[in-house]
Amino acid sequence: MTDSSPTDSPRAQIKRQQIMAAARQLFLAQGYERTSTETIRQAAGISKQTLYVYFPSKVELLSAVVTEExxxxxxxxxxxxxxxxxxxxxxxxxxxxxxxxxxxxxxxxxxxxxxxxxxxxxxxxxxxxxxxxxxxxxxxxxxxxxxxxxxxxxxxxxxxxxxxxxxxxxxxxxxxxxxxxxxxxxxxxxxxxxxxxxxxxxxxxxxxxxxxxxx
Missing domain, CATH: 1.10.357.10 (Tetracycline Repressor, domain 2)
Known part of the structure; x- marks a missing residue:
C-alpha cells in the first residue's frame, strides 16, 4: 500500500498538463472572470468530474497555471x-x-x-x-x-x-x-x-x- 495520489502517475500528470494548457490559453485570451470551468472542461476534452479531481476550483487552476509559467x-x-x-x-x-x-x-x-x-x-x-x-x-x-x-x-x-x-x-x-x-x-x-x-x-x-x- 502506498500513499501516492492517483493524480501523481505519469498518465495523470499528462492529464493535468492538458487541463492547464487549455486553461492557460483561455485565461490569456479572455481573462479570468470570463473563463468558466465549463469552457475549460470543453477545451481540455474532459469530463467535469475529471476536472474537479485535479483542480477543485478555478482559483486553484489559475494558481497552478501562473506558478508553472x-x-x-x-x-x-x-x-x-x-x-x-x-x-x-x-x-x-x-x-x-x-x-x-x-x-x-x-x-x-x-x-x-x-x-x-x-x-x-x-x-x-x-x-x-x-x-x-x-x-x-x-x-x-x-x-x-x-x-x-x-x-x-x-x-x-x-x-x-x-x-x-x-x-x-x-x-x-x-x-x-x-x-x-x-x-x-x-x-x-x-x-x-x-x-x-x-x-x-x-x-x-x-x-x-x-x-x-x-x-
Whole structure:
C-alpha cells in the first residue's frame, strides 16, 4: 500500500498538463472572470468530474497555471557557493538577467497582470503571487549572500535586508518597464534591461556589502 495520489502517475500528470494548457490559453485570451470551468472542461476534452479531481476550483487552476509559467525561471543553474567576489558577481548578474528576461516575456506579463488583478479580491491568490514573483528570487539572492558572507567575501550581517536591496531594483524593471509599460499596441514586447545596465546595478549593489562598508 502506498500513499501516492492517483493524480501523481505519469498518465495523470499528462492529464493535468492538458487541463492547464487549455486553461492557460483561455485565461490569456479572455481573462479570468470570463473563463468558466465549463469552457475549460470543453477545451481540455474532459469530463467535469475529471476536472474537479485535479483542480477543485478555478482559483486553484489559475494558481497552478501562473506558478508553472513563472516557475519556468529556474533562477539560473544552481552552482557551488561562490569562493571569490568575481564568482558572486557573475552569479548575481546571471540571476538578474534570467529573472528579467523570463518575467518580461509577453505571456508571463499577461498572466502576472491577471494574477495581480484577481489577487486584490481573492486573498488565496496572494501567496501564489508572492511565491511566483519575488520570493524565489529573494531566497536565492539571500542564499548567495549568506555563503559569501560566511566565506568572508562580503559584509552582510542582515542578509534579508541586503537581498532586498538588490531584488527591489531588479523587480522595478519588470514592474515599470513591463507590467506598467505604456508602449502602444504593435510596438513589440517590452525589452528587458541590457547586460550593461544590469552589470552596473550589480556592481553598485556590491558596494553596499563590500568588506569595511559597515561598522
Amino acid at each position: 513563472l516557475a519556468g525561471f529556474t533562477l539560473a543553474q544552481l552552482r557551488p557557493a561562490p569562493t571569490t567576489l568575481s564568482e558572486l558577481r557573475a552569479q548575481l548578474l546571471g540571476l538578474a538577467q534570467g529573472f528579467t528576461r523570463q518575467m518580461m516575456q509577453p505571456d508571463a506579463l499577461a498572466l502576472l497582470r491577471l494574477l495581480i488583478g484577481e489577487a486584490v479580491h481573492l486573498p488565496e491568490l496572494r501567496g501564489t503571487l508572492r511565491r511566483a514573483f519575488p520570493a524565489r528570487l529573494l531566497a536565492r539572492v539571500e542564499a548567495l549572500l549568506s555563503a559569501a558572507h560566511t566565506a568572508g567575501l562580503i559584509n552582510a550581517p542582515n542578509l534579508n535586508l541586503s537581498a532586498r536591496m538588490l531584488v527591489g531594483p531588479v523587480i522595478s524593471f519588470v514592474a515599470l518597464d513591463g507590467l506598467l509599460s505604456d508602449q502602444p499596441l504593435g510596438g513589440g514586447p517590452p525589452a528587458p534591461p541590457g547586460l550593461e545596465t544590469l552589470t552596473e546595478l550589480v556592481d553598485l549593489f556590491l558596494l553596499t556589502v563590500a568588506k569595511g562598508s559597515r561598522g
